[in-house]
Amino acid sequence: MAGRQARKNVPQRASGPALWASVGARVRDRERKRDAVIMTAARAFRERGYHNTSLDDIASELNVTKPTVYHYVENKEQLLFECFRAGLKLIMDGIEEQRESTTTGRERLAAVITRYAEAITSDFGWCMVQAENQDLSPAMSRKVKALKSEIDQGLRSLIRAGVSDGSIRPCDEKMTAFALAGALNWIAHWYRSDDQLAAAEIAHRFSELFEQGLQPR
Amino acid sequence: MAGRQARKNVPQRASGPALWASVGARVRDRERKRDAVIMTAARAFRERGYHNTSLDDIASELNVTKPTVYHYVENKEQLLFECFRAGLKLIMDGIEEQRESTTTGRERLAAVITRYAEAITSDFGWCMVQAENQDLSPAMSRKVKALKSEIDQGLRSLIRAGVSDGSIRPCDEKMTAFALAGALNWIAHWYRSDDQLAAAEIAHRFSELFEQGLQPR
DNA sequence: GGCTAAATATACTCGCGGGTAAATTAGAGT
DNA sequence: ACTCTAATTTACCCGCGAGTATATTTAGCC
Incomplete structure (x- = not known):
């Protein structure tokens, strides 16, 4: 009962719209809370790992009890899945974003790497x-x-595009994608948010490495 | 089921049943048995994940009961640690091996990548x-x-060596090591032993990618 | 054949944590 | 004021799995 923050201030419109507004507000409220649950879970999972995080932990970080969490999400696995999906979306958005770009494949790849x-x-x-x-x-x-x-x-497909527009030299597309994804995903293992190195900076150096290679030119 | 090639010092041939199967055939070599426990654990961890593998599982794969496992290893965490250490050794051996080599840094790096x-x-x-x-x-x-x-x-230090002998162009040594380790470690996430692609083949393509880079020369 | 120590088994404990049933409160609509 | 639903809590259940106390078997030895 204690410090739940943020009581909503529902716009009290008169007449017709009022009903919709308030229903809408409730729905939005619910979604916001659900998002909060998911975000809190994501942070907890990252900090302590999935198996070392109990739903009680997550609930108490939200100043709430376990059944409340279950009110917003079916079960623990689903919760992880939502976190996964949110992460995936961030990356896919980065990729989509380059779909319309008219630059070379290599440049688009570099942009995706940054977002990634x-x-x-x-x-x-x-x-x-x-x-x-x-x-x-x-x-x-x-x-x-x-x-x-x-x-x-x-x-x-970015790599393929680069190869066909000549900005990337012909290569094993599958292994290249794996190596790239590996290097990028691995960041999650060593990166600490208090790191002086910003994500964009890391991305920049990775791009340079993958583009230029180690052998002197 | 063991197509795996053996590296020195490291226990090979995981196998449970053989050692314990028949009472009469029991070998009384404590070290061997301990190694078998560790290897079986490693395989189980890999197949089902650490948290989804119980010590009962491991024991029963060895045709043995849980307390027997505890007779060879202090606890589950220690068991994981032993597996970790064995894996680490494989890699460190690869690195040590190149210490005496007189080839260029880049070539030594490629050799290490293969062993890795x-x-x-x-x-x-x-x-x-x-x-x-x-x-x-x-x-x-x-x-x-x-x-x-x-x-x-x-x-x-391999990278540094390469840079100073001129076989590797000057680069951010830290980020390069991270990218390399990431690409390599990530193999564990996608590689299936029935894969047609041998480890050496993967290593070869990775080396080429990291050496040459994506940009056409 | 009997003694000892190591190896293994039987048969437990016990707490953590996922999940739930049922009661309670808050709040919007009438 | 009354109701009906969504939100939240209290108070559970229950199984799994790590770890253990204790008995039993085995192997080597004299």
Whole structure:
């Protein structure tokens, strides 16, 4: 009962719209709370790991009790899945964003790398990387795998595009995508938010490395 | 089921039944049995994940009961640590091996990459990558971190060596090591032993990618 | 054949944590 | 004022799995 923050201030309109406004407000409120649950879970998972985070932990961080959490999300696995999905979206958005771009494949790839790195350094990004199959039921595991492969496909098609416009030299598209994704995903393992190195800076150096290679030119 | 090639010192041939199957055939070699416990654990961890593997599981795969497992290893965390350590050793051996080599830094790096990839595709390699801090007590976590950083240091010094002998162009040594380790460690996430692609082949393509870069020369 | 120590098994404890049933409160609509 | 629903809580259940106390078997030895 104590410090729940933020009592909503519902716009009290008169007449017709009023009903919709308030219903709408309630729906929005619910969504906001659900989001808060998911965000809190993501942070907790990242800080202590999925298996070391109990739903009681998450609830108490929200100043709430466990059944309340269950009111917003079916179960723990689903909660992880939502975090995963949010992380995935961050990355996919970055990829989509480059779909309309008219620059070279290599340049688009560099832009995606930047967004990718930014995503990975977030709590959701961590969840997206770590949501390993081990933690999920077979059904969910399949879903996650399918979604993850969208990223892979996105990277590969960028590479293909670069090869055909001549900005990337012909290469094993699959291995290149794996190496890139690996280097980027791995950021989640070592990055600390208090790190002096910003995500964009990391991305920049990665891009340079992957573009130029180690051998002197 | 063991197509895996053996590296020195490291226990090969995981197998449970054979050692214990028939009472009469029991070998009384404590070390061997302990190794079998560790190898079986490593395989189980890799297949189902650390948290989804109970000590009863491991015991029964060995045709043995839980207390027997405890007779060879202090507790579950220690078991994971042993697996981690075995994986780490595979990699460190690869690095040590190049210490005496007289070739260029870049060539030595390529050799290390090959051994690294081979290590990572093994059960122990998987454990070494996945033994995330989340799963360990603070004390053990520190130990793991310290040991892992040896790999990082090894990679960095190889890179430094390459830069000073001119076989690698000047670069951000830290980020390069991170990118490399990331790409390599990530193999554990996607590699399936029935994969047509051998570890050495993966390593070869990675080396080429990192050496040449994506930009056409 | 009997002694000892190591190896293994039987049969537990116990707490944590996911999940739930049922009661309670808040709040909008009438 | 009354109702009906959504939101939240209190107070549980229950199974799993780490870890253990204790008994039993085995192997080596004299």
